[in-house]
Amino acid sequence: MIKSKAYAAQNATSDLAPFEVHRRDPGADDVQIEIQYCGVCHSDLHTARGEWHNTIYPTVPGHEIVGRVVCVGEQVRNFKVGDLAGVGCMVDSCGHCYSCADGEEQYCENGFTGTYNGPVFGGENTYGGYSQTIVVKESFVLRIKHGEKDLASVAPLLCAGITTYSPLRHWGAGPGKKVGIVGLGGLGHMGVKIAHAMQAHVVLFTTSASKIADGKRLGADEVCVSTNREQMAAQANQFDFILNTVAASHNLDTYLQLLKRDGTMTLVGAPAEPHPSPGVFNLIFKRRQLAGSLIGGIRETQEMLDFCAQHEIVSDIEMIRMDYINTAYERMLKSDVKYRFVIDMASLG
Ligand SMILES: [Zn+2]
Ligand SMILES: [Zn+2]
Incomplete structure (x- = not known):
């Protein structure tokens, strides 16, 4: 012993x-x-x-x-x-x-x-x-x-590395793919670095305009402030994959409507309170998928x-x-x- x-x-x-x-x-x-x-x-x-x-x-x-x-x-x-x-x-x-x-x-x-x-x-x-x-x-x-x-x-x-790498790999982040990373914390900052290294076009979503410079330094091609309606509207229907790292309960429709047809959003944050159930129309009209992933x-x-x-x-x-x-x-x-x-x-x- x-x-x-x-x-x-x-x-x-x-x-x-x-x-x-x-x-x-x-x-x-x-x-x-x-x-x-x-x-x-x-x-x-x-x-x-x-x-x-x-x-x-x-x-x-x-x-x-x-x-x-x-x-x-x-x-x-x-x-x-x-x-x-x-x-x-x-x-x-x-x-x-x-x-x-x-x-x-x-x-x-x-x-x-x-x-x-x-x-x-x-x-x-x-x-x-x-x-x-x-x-x-x-x-x-x-x-x-x-x-x-x-x-x-x-x-x-x-x-933090494998929690973001595994879904990025599973859902095919790579050249020619537009990938969103939601949240810039321990998980999100790894997601940005890894998706960038996989050669995807990476858009970081953050609530805080103060994180724009840091997001770009970490490898994001674009940083979108999620509270800005015009910036969000400009990203609609474009994403192949979104990795959502936010652990707090929030409205998932905000991001589901950014997915293009057959796009997937995967949750890796574990909220103490459940997210509100997303609107079904946001899913069925473009055959979008909402998924989860563990390490x-x-x-x-x-x-x-x-x-x-x-x-x-x-x-x-x-x-x-x-x-x-x-x-x-x-x-x-x-x-x-x-x-x-x-x-x-x-x-x-
Ligand atoms: Zn852990
Ligand atoms: Zn087993």
Whole structure:
């Protein structure tokens, strides 16, 4: 058994505070990673505060994990001590359902095991990346080809990166396609960078005119202020695909009417209150589709990391110490971060 310093929430109203977790000794197919950086995802906050009503306390959040391999089991083939490695939102799945067989473990029929709060689908509790070390089955560990100097900025790719890459790839973002990204936060800023690298024509939709320059810097060909009626009307019936990253409940028709015939809008934000149901006429008159998407499978997560390394894509981050996490959560609620907090795990001491 390996003892690891960590940060945990003891209940829905307590701040995160120092805690000790026990990791299993690495088995034959396990990789032990010394965690160097961990990104801060909105799901961490929802889980720490019990906002999805499924949290098992104490809970140690964190599923944007990067670090260095310090131990491998005897059957591990693809990692050796000293390698850079990453862990995202999942650490296991059933391995035999049709989704797992397709490499889409995030849709496992029997429920994947989350990197933290794992027993939602049964089994022992799992503790995430706000900790010094983690032991994970080799088949759920990702390779990192970015240089070590970029390591902290790579961490958010493990959730924010794959959450946007997977739908962009699935719905065919690429040359000649007009792609909308709704919302410029942790997810949206990755969506803009990735869709731009896929060579789509990218339009960023934001409520805030102050984000126009930043949107263009990140790779948007156009930035449209969604509260401006003329700007929105000029975009009607043109989009092949819209990736909607907004987590707050809002009127989906505003964006559905921008899709051209057979276009799709995919939701990746998880609102606490449901969106109002969209108008059916907006869908049936142009055979438009409204869809959802959850992270990506392990194979696709590796593909995304390799794509981002090749295109020199990382997240825009603000590095924080572990003991700043409660303040970081408050700032995240106000969207006061460009665009992802990443914890320097050396600050755990
Ligand atoms: Zn996440
Ligand atoms: Zn499965």
